[in-house]
Amino acid sequence: MTILIDRDQVVSSPALVPGEGDLVRDHAGADLTIGLINNMPDPALKATERQFMKLLQAAAGPHRIRFHCFSLPSVKRSPEAKWHVESEYSDLSDLERGKFDGLIVTGAEPIAPELDQEPYWQDLTNLIDWAKTNTRSTIWSCLAAHAAVLHLDGIERRRLPAKCHGIFDCDVVTRDGLTRAAPAPLKVSHSRLNEIAESDLVQAGYQVLTRSPQAGVDVFVRQYASRFVFFQGHPEYDALSLQREYLRDIGRYLARERETYPRLPVSYFDAATEEKLARFEKKAAHQRHPALANELPGLNLRADIGAGNAAAMLFRNWLRYLGADADASVAAR
Structure with a gap:
C-alpha cells in the first residue's frame, strides 16, 4: 500500500489516509519515496506508524512523500497484529522491486539472549546489505542500530547496569547537515538496556554526531553508497x-x-x-x-521535556538531504 503524505493533509493511520486523488496537488518539490520497516512490538505497532508519519509530514516542506509500511515477516506477531500487517502493509518482497529514496528501520522487542540468535536476524541482515546500495539514506533506530553495526563491523553492544530510560540532553559534537539548526541541547527519548561504546564506533570508522553525558552516544553516521544514520534513542517518540x-x-x-x-x-x-x-x-x-x-496515581509530565523539537529538526534535515538530487532533477526538466 502506498500512502501519500502532504504537509496539509491530516494523518492518523494508514487505513485513514485518503487516496491519491484526494490530496492537494500544488507542491513545488519532487516526490520522495520513504519506507518504514516497522518491527516494533505489537502494543507499539500502530503508534509507531503514526509517530513516523507525523514526523515526516511536519518535516516534508515542499515535498510530497510516498510512504510505504513494511514489517519483517519473521518478527513474532499476535493474530490481531499479524492481520493488521497483512492488510495494511506492503509485502517485503515489494521493497526490492521499488525505488526508495529513504528507509527507516525500527528495532523489535528482544527474544533471544544475543542479537544474531533472534528469529528475524537473517531477514534483517539481508535488509542491511540491500539498503547499502539501494537507498540514498537509511535510518536505523535503537535495536536496529545495534544489529546493523554488529552485522557490518562486528561491534558488540554492551549490557547497561540499569535501563537507559527517559529524556536526555544531547550535545552536537560534529558539524553535519543532519544537525543543522539543532536546539542546544537536543532533548531525546532513550529506552534501552544496552549501548554501543563510542570508542568502538570511532575505531570502526563511524562518525558520532550527538552524545549525552548520561546516555552516551545518541546519533552517529557512516557513508556507504547510502548514508546510514543510526539512532540509539527514539526521536520519534511522542510525549506519552x-x-x-x-x-x-x-x-x-x-x-x-x-x-x-x-x-x-x-x-x-x-x-x-x-x-x-x-x-x-x-x-x-x-x-x-x-x-x-x-x-496507580495520576501522572503529570515535566513542562520542559521538549523532545519533539529535536525530532522535527533531525527529520527536516534528513528529508532535505534526500531531496537534494530529486529537486535538482525537477529543476532541470
Whole structure:
C-alpha cells in the first residue's frame, strides 16, 4: 500500500489516509519515496506508524512523500497484529522491486539472549546489505542500530547496569547537515538496556554526531553508497511513549513477569508525580498483585521535556538531504 503524505493533509493511520486523488496537488518539490520497516512490538505497532508519519509530514516542506509500511515477516506477531500487517502493509518482497529514496528501520522487542540468535536476524541482515546500495539514506533506530553495526563491523553492544530510560540532553559534537539548526541541547527519548561504546564506533570508522553525558552516544553516521544514520534513542517518540513503557513494566512486575521494579524515567515526570510514584513502589513491594495497578496515581509530565523539537529538526534535515538530487532533477526538466 502506498500512502501519500502532504504537509496539509491530516494523518492518523494508514487505513485513514485518503487516496491519491484526494490530496492537494500544488507542491513545488519532487516526490520522495520513504519506507518504514516497522518491527516494533505489537502494543507499539500502530503508534509507531503514526509517530513516523507525523514526523515526516511536519518535516516534508515542499515535498510530497510516498510512504510505504513494511514489517519483517519473521518478527513474532499476535493474530490481531499479524492481520493488521497483512492488510495494511506492503509485502517485503515489494521493497526490492521499488525505488526508495529513504528507509527507516525500527528495532523489535528482544527474544533471544544475543542479537544474531533472534528469529528475524537473517531477514534483517539481508535488509542491511540491500539498503547499502539501494537507498540514498537509511535510518536505523535503537535495536536496529545495534544489529546493523554488529552485522557490518562486528561491534558488540554492551549490557547497561540499569535501563537507559527517559529524556536526555544531547550535545552536537560534529558539524553535519543532519544537525543543522539543532536546539542546544537536543532533548531525546532513550529506552534501552544496552549501548554501543563510542570508542568502538570511532575505531570502526563511524562518525558520532550527538552524545549525552548520561546516555552516551545518541546519533552517529557512516557513508556507504547510502548514508546510514543510526539512532540509539527514539526521536520519534511522542510525549506519552515513555509513560506507556513505564506503566507496562510496572504491570509486568506486579504480574511477576519481571523480577525488579522499573526505575523512573529520567527528567520525565514532574516532582509531585515522582513522589507519588515512589510511594506506590513501596506499596507494590509489599502488595505485589496485578490488581494493584488500579491504584496507580495520576501522572503529570515535566513542562520542559521538549523532545519533539529535536525530532522535527533531525527529520527536516534528513528529508532535505534526500531531496537534494530529486529537486535538482525537477529543476532541470
